[in-house]
Amino acid sequence: MKNRQLVLLWLFIVGVGISIFWGTLIVVDPLGIWHFPIIKGFNNYKVSQPAYLDFFKPYEYRMVKPDVVFLGSSRVYVGLCPDDYPDESVKVYNMGMSSLSIRDAYQYLKFMIRVHKPKKVYLGLDFFQFNKENFIRNRNGFSQQRLDKISGNWFSYMAYKLQETARLRGMVKDTFLNSQKEPNQVLFYKGWDIRRGKFLQSDHKIYERIMNDFLEKYQSFILHEESFSCLEKIIETTKSEGVELVVFFNPISSDLLSTIWISAQYDKFEAVKMRVAQFLDYCDFAFINDKTTNLNLFYDCSHYRAQLGSFIFYALNCPEQKSKNYTLEKLRYYLLSKNYGGQTLDKKTRVKDLKLFKNNFRRDAPLKTF
Template identity: 25%
Template sequence: MRAYSRFNLTASCAIATSLFATGFFNMLVDPYGVLSSPVIANLNEEKPQKASNVRLFKAIDITHLNPKTVFLGSSQAEYGLNPSHPALDSHQPAYNLGIPNSNMYEMLRYLEHAIANQPDLEVVVIALDFIAFSGANTNRVDFDESRLEKDKLALNDLLNVTVSTDALHSSVETVIENIDQDNLNPYFPDGRRDESFFDSDRSKIDVFKQYINAYFDRPELYGQYTLSESMIENFEAIVALCQEKGITLEVFISPYHATQLEAIHVAGLWPVFEEWKRQIVEITPIWDFSGYSTVITEPVNDQMKYFRDSVHYREEIGGLILNRVLDYQDKDVPENFGIWVTPDNIETHLSQIRSDHQDWAAENTQLVQLVQEVSQ
């Protein structure tokens, strides 16, 4: 029995020592940027692991920053919308709360989280994405209700980021990347994606093909798209919540490159795309930037200014959008980029886009053929 007890004591001490060492190392490195650990050059200054833990670190950022302005949306918003836009100078701090592949329920919950931490939230800007309303776009595995509407790290998150093997692996990778100095931080402190971290060396046309193909293949994108009534209701709840709290709400439909709009046509989803817009404007008037304009019809080549792929627009477009939406120097915005849409003009607006699509398709037969080939 003494030998057995000695073994148990030795094993317990070994486990405790291992957990302590793991926890200390993970807290020192802080690979996800959620523990407020000191930043040490060549050790943890760059945090590439944040790219796969967005729902975690953005929830914690909100508790630290308590922003007066938030942007909601998907990765489109993350790339394109700069919280330092001059129109928001009197509504700082501002934070880009865009979350990749998010649906409207997630956006609602993160807005509630922001309000719980900042009851005096002043401005909400929502970049609407067609995919966020898909019934097939269910909550991601890293979405966790328990971390929301709190002002500190939830207990389960604290354990996961300190003593888990996943966190240990992330810490080791973080240290290696910092020693090699091969990577940049994937996110800026204000929640924006750093485009240079995600850049590809491939040609722009190949990048476009990759994205369009993914949208055809993945069930949560176009593969099994259904317009979800519950997601519409979640959006309606966002509008109602902002009205109740006296928060200024600006809503717009994000622009897609014309080739991505063609993919919606080829996928047979254009009638659903139009119905989505009809239901949205019944809830609140919006700005629609997804119509054919000099911006979204930008030629596809390696020198593109506005788009990094067929879906994600750059800050150059985001600045124009915020100028229009926030009524700031909108004379600098191309006249046909961004249409104010209400129930009174929605049908005229949709009809104009159909006509513009026919004109674009007739003038860009090679791009139309490219989308059709990718879909097969």
């Protein structure tokens, strides 16, 4: 009898311990993969989320089962707020990922169709996605094996989810402590980056750093044919599955557009747009106009805010909007007068000429409008 009581006591203690362990992980939910309700000051500030988009978004997608999905790079998940979507009767989710390649976008599309086929997918394209380096690079966090397991049957899905949840125990403390400091702050909502998307003005330090990063990257840009092949696969898959596909080029600031010119890559950008136009109609927001010159609409030179994102929704859902490829001859003439000729310039010279270019353009050039 005594031994039986000891066994029962031991089982009770173990059961309580296991319950506390899993209960804490699921309630704190450091990456939001269980969709446990937000408790201010306890689990609202999921500090690790920005670095683990590929980890938590597939789980969220399976739970939300959206009708409308936004797919693309960080520009998509920063700039497009699901609640700004004009049709309030549908469920919307932002499936944007950092530096998403067209190759990975195709894999995510197939994942979404396997888990829950959306009715409409908005695909935001960027110039850098047609760069060889972006296409062939294995993005940190992306795993086809994980997508296959998350899209499996309910039993295998739950078993894998519990296995991955156990690995998140090291994030519990940071989530709780940061939630105590920021009880009213939530980082992601339906896949949308709230903090950057709602930011009221540009972050000048980040702005300058990203400008310099892109100046370097554009110098080594190599157009990659397989990017177009993958885009064709996306188009063919959506057609065969009966999913409506809406394609657009994300807006970027006039400053970042200027770096494409300074790097002597704008002809390639125009060639990409013309090539995409052979596959399907799309909307182009990546040109210099009254929106892209308004830096208040951007978090930094690369990421537009939700205010501009709401305009994109309006433009994409207006029947009078038509696909266009835009050129500004004034930009071409300016660069020819500087005689860049495609040569590689040192950073100091490029930044100096870029400032001169921006000042000259903004003062004299007429702006196209949407």
